[in-house]
Amino acid sequence: MDINVMEILAVGGIVGGIGAVLGLILAISSQVFKVEVDPRFDQIVEALPGFNCGACGYPGCAGMADGLLEGEADVKQCTPGTELNYSQVRAILNGEDPDSVEVKEEKKAPAKADAKSKPKRKKPEIKDVTNPDPRFDKIVELLPGINCTTCGSPGCKAFADELIKGEQQLEKCRPLKAKGDNKDKIDDIMNK
């Protein structure tokens, strides 16, 4: 069987040409459909507490940041957030410097010299507490289980333990608001 060199070269040229056209189309598409990322997105994610607990109704802090930038979310939906978190997010949304925010209620919050030296909020160590009270396991199961420590207890198990001992208040677990009627269920268990 004779192989015509000219035919091979012609086929090669056609294939190469198609590749070049497809590459050009892809390059143009990537520019046309390029998704512009709002530069405030990363700042907002950084200013939120970072628990990724979902208490705001969004799948994590990044989802909440999206919701805030879309104007669909209110920063107060972040129930574990502090006044400092809220004020910083509001400042970012207003195009202001979040490090210039002063919050009266949180004077103890460390001053921020610059983004690199910004101290991270240190989470207390989580304690693997147990309690022989039959209500303990049920309450632990109904709590959010994210061990965010915003209640002041070193984790959800410690919170349940302190709740049973009368040393905690259920209202202190702010992420619980996002867990449907779990708060009522825990109230019922506690009142039995």
Ligand code: SF4
């Ligand atoms: S409630 Fe706050 S900490 Fe939890 S995921 Fe939403 S933004 Fe993040």
Ligand code: SF4
């Ligand atoms: S019990 Fe405390 S640690 Fe657990 S989710 Fe609630 S606030 Fe966070």
